[in-house]
Amino acid sequence: MSRRAEIAAGLAAVKERIDAARAAAGRDDAVGLVVVTKFFPASDVRLLVDLGVREVGENRHQEAEAKAAECADLDLVWHYIGALQSNKAAAVARYAGVVESLDRPKLVRGLDRGAAERGSPLDVLVQVSLDPPGAEHRAGAAPDDVPALAAAVEAAEHLRLRGLMAVAPLGEDPAAAFDRLARVRERLLADHPHADRLSAGMSGDLEQAVAAGATHVRVGSAILGSRPAVR
Numbered sequence: 503m504s505r506r507a508e509i510a511a512g513l514a515a516v517k518e519r520i521d522a523a524r525a526a527a528g529r530d531d532a533v534g535l536v537v538v539t540k541f542f543p544a545s546d547v548r549l550l551v552d553l554g555v556r557e558v559g560e561n562r563h564q565e566a567e568a569k570a571a572e573c574a575d576l577d578l579v580w581h582y583i584g585a586l587q588s589n590k591a592a593a594v595a596r597y598a599g600v601v602e603s604l605d606r607p608k609l610v611r612g613l614d615r616g617a618a619e620r621g622s623p624l625d626v627l628v629q630v631s632l633d634p635p636g637a638e639h640r641a642g643a644a645p646d647d648v649p650a651l652a653a654a655v656e657a658a659e660h661l662r663l664r665g666l667m668a669v670a671p672l673g674e675d676p677a678a679a680f681d682r683l684a685r686v687r688e689r690l691l692a693d694h695p696h697a698d699r700l701s702a703g704m705s706g707d708l709e710q711a712v713a714a715g716a717t718h719v720r721v722g723s724a725i726l727g728s729r730p731a732v733r
């Protein structure tokens with residue numbers, strides 16, 4: 503099978519899963535698909551665009567920056583979904599259309615500066631940690647810190663608060679974790695009704711995320727194949 507056919511098959515299967523999950527949840531709104539291209543070459547990004555994909559996700563600044571430059575001729579929105587260092591935030595804002603992983607106030611200033619330099623507002627999602635309290639910390643702000651972070655994004659001239667992003671913790675039923683996420687989202691929407699995006703769900707748990715109201719899923723391996731376990 504050609505690489506194009508392989509990707510086309512993965513894409514079709516994932517779209518079917520999303521549609522089935524929407525039907526099961528009784529949803530008739532659209533669920534956006536962000537294809538996570540980390541570790542895969544720019545040539546795969548070109549094939550994806552050829553197959554109709556317009557939104558791709560990356561989680562490492564250096565790799566993302568290089569790939570975005572290689573694909574500068576394509577009509578694409580790059581989602582930055584990885585850990586952010588405050589000294590790289592402005593650089594990320596130069597190629598990203600959406601930053602999904604804002605998880606501390608320190609990042610706001612750099613993102614805002616990068617967005618100002620490129621001359622267009624940057625869409626931002628606040629990343630929420632769904633780890634049970636006391637668990638070893640993974641990425642994301644604690645749910646109680648979300649209101650202050652959201653306010654900081656709103657106060658930044660060149661940033662637009664669009665909603666929340668989360669990753670289900672390992673070793674827990676993703677449905678339970680996404681249920682907590684839905685409650686964090688309700689609280690956010692009470693203060694910021696326009697911040698209605700919810701980016702949740704990956705190859706292994708997109709059904710549970712769609713059931714919990716995800717407006718976007720981020721899918722890599724189910725479309726592009728498995729990545730090396732450690733990188």
Ligand SMILES: *Cc1c(COP(=O)(O)O)cnc(C)c1O
Pocket residue numbers: 538540561583584669703704705706720721722723724
């Ligand atoms: C890698 C990654 C994904 C995609 O994971 P798959 O299991 O390959 O679908 C989604 N979200 C984030 C934040 C990631 O780092």
